[in-house]
Amino acid sequence: MDSSKQLSVRQFFEEEAGELRLTLLSDPMELGREIPQKNLHRPGLALAGYLELFTHDRIQVLGNTEISYLRSLSADQCRLAFERVFGLEIPCLVITNSNEPVPPMMELAAAAGVPVFQSELSTTELYHLLSDYLDDFFAPTETRHASLVDVYGTGLLLTGKSGIGKSEVALDLVERGHRLVADDVVIVTRKADRILMGQGNDLLQHMMEIRGLGILDVRQIYGIHAVRMQKRVEMIVELCLWEERGSIDRTGLDQETATILGLELPLIRLPIFPGKNITVICETLALNHHLKVYGYDSSQELNRRLLKTMEDRRRLRSYLRRDPE
């Protein structure tokens, strides 16, 4: 998790008040606290007095169950319940279903400096949307020196040394109708621990530098259909010089991989040389990737045919050897 990311309760409220239908019940001055992590918690057991393993550093959500429990308590018991819970540092409290806070709650929250919100949403809806927002906010990110292009719906991350021609390939792909996500600086975010999402920098957007031309705005030149805001990164294409190619896979049976933010992606190392059309190769890569997703692998198919042919021949050979005629 990226510990450098700081989310204050104020920022959370400003960004999500509409989406989560939040009303602030506390003094607006009390929004300085930090939300340190993405998980949520329902403090039922903590209110009942069991404080072991109480994950107090999460946003605390009071649903119908908690409120109905609190209402069942006497004023003194209720006060005691909140004194215990507020004794630990809590980022903020959210009451769902437009429930009203129980009497001593606001007074004790104000004393402890805990902001309290009320939401019109049900607990389940709130959990869903709030988790989504916090997941996004706390998702680990990494900046890559690369270009990201959506080629026939596959997100290709073009990497390689500076000056090797990543931008030129990206421009060529755009020219052929594919869509640029970002050039030069790609911000990769790991979403839901399963996928990698790539996007550009807000300031650079779809600007591109082509050596000899300078800075170009791809969206202005090619139009809105030539760009997109974000795209899942599905494949890494590393451009390298022919002399530095190392060992190149000739069949496609051995898929190399590379790791970004702990997730493995297929890696294709493409040696470049004059006369080699990297753009067409990138398009073919994307299409072949689709074929594989649909269950057809060209190299495996050819090998299957080959093995069958050889097996037939071998059977014939051993039959003829044993045949006295």
Place this chain on the structure above:
Amino acid sequence: MTRELQVENELGIHARPAQHIVKIASRYKADFFIVKDGHRINGKSILGVLMLAAEQGSTVLLEADGEGATDLLDELEQLFQDRFYES
């Protein structure tokens, strides 16, 4: 310079053995061809090698010419003897 070798591994020269052959051949400057059943293919071409469909028990003729030809044939002979690292 030629050498005749027999394919001994059970599955014959399928994609993986073919890849080994082509990788070794590509490291040499020498021209390299494989002859089988009247086909003469460039031994540095993966599809060419696959096309031969050289099954277990068949023999292939390797032809190498130029810089490093002997070393290339020695290395490939070893590869055939090692049954392409298969059974």
